[in-house]
Amino acid sequence: MRILPLDIAGAAILESDRHGDERGGFARWFCEHELSAVLNGASIRQMNHSTSLQCGTVRGMHFQYAPQAEKKIIRCLAGRIFDVVLDLRAGSETFLQWRGVELSGGDDRALLIPEGCAHGFQTLSDQVQMLYLHTAFYAPELEAAVAYNDPRVQIAWPLPITVVSDRDRQHPYLPVDFFGITL
Numbered sequence: 001m002r003i004l005p006l007d008i009a010g011a012a013i014l015e016s017d018r019h020g021d022e023r024g025g026f027a028r029w030f031c032e033h034e035l036s037a038v039l040n041g042a043s044i045r046q047m048n049h050s051t052s053l054q055c056g057t058v059r060g061m062h063f064q065y066a067p068q069a070e071k072k073i074i075r076c077l078a079g080r081i082f083d084v085v086l087d088l089r090a091g092s093e094t095f096l097q098w099r100g101v102e103l104s105g106g107d108d109r110a111l112l113i114p115e116g117c118a119h120g121f122q123t124l125s126d127q128v129q130m131l132y133l134h135t136a137f138y139a140p141e142l143e144a145a146v147a148y149n150d151p152r153v154q155i156a157w158p159l160p161i162t163v164v165s166d167r168d169r170q171h172p173y174l175p176v177d178f179f180g181i182t183l
């Protein structure tokens with residue numbers, strides 16, 4: 001696996017080689033040893049799957065507070081998405097900056113989201129399927145989110161937004177005195 005760091009500390013694109021033969025193909029999508037440099041001892045605790053039916057759907061921007069702050073490895077299984085990592089870490093050089101990466105089913109690429117960063121995506125096609133690996137257990141009491149349209153962040157979603165959950169519509173904007181989260 002190749003680790004291609006983004007300029008948000010701890011965020012990276014993870015690329016796998018696919019071995020092809022007359023039957024089809026094979027690729028390793030996760031290896032605790034090969035990813036040890038970015039996992040820093042964290043283990044995968046949960047794996048989730050989502051489906052999004054309509055192009056233009058936005059999910060996010062979600063994160064969990066410590067002590068259940070989590071790394072996520074985000075992979076698109078079907079369709080295409082614009083995947084976004086948003087730095088919420090107090091004192092970070094890229095505080096409140098976001099980066100977007102296009103992922104698609106079969107591209108053998110994933111986005112690594114570090115602790116202290118929020119994650120979200122917009123679907124660029126219908127019928128998107130996503131796979132999420134989490135290094136912490138789901139903790140609703142420590143779950144939080146930044147509004148996908150927060151004016152302090154100004155994420156440039158590529159397409160007109162079509163579908164957002166009621167919950168994601170109701171996240172408050174960041175207060176002016178929000179200086180970041182600590183891990």
Ligand SMILES: Cc1cn([C@H]2C[C@H](O)[C@@H](COP(=O)(O)OP(=O)(O)O[C@H]3O[C@H](C)C(=O)[C@H](O)[C@H]3O)O2)c(=O)[nH]c1=O
Nearest residue numbers: 046048050059060062063072119120121132138165167
């Ligand atoms: C994460 C999680 C959620 N849930 C429940 C909570 C809701 O009732 C329902 C859907 O959850 P949510 O609306 O948070 O799902 P998404 O908006 O697709 O969030 C997902 O996509 C965004 C972009 C992310 O980054 C999240 O980590 C990921 O969970 O499943 C569970 O029961 N267990 C879980 O581990």
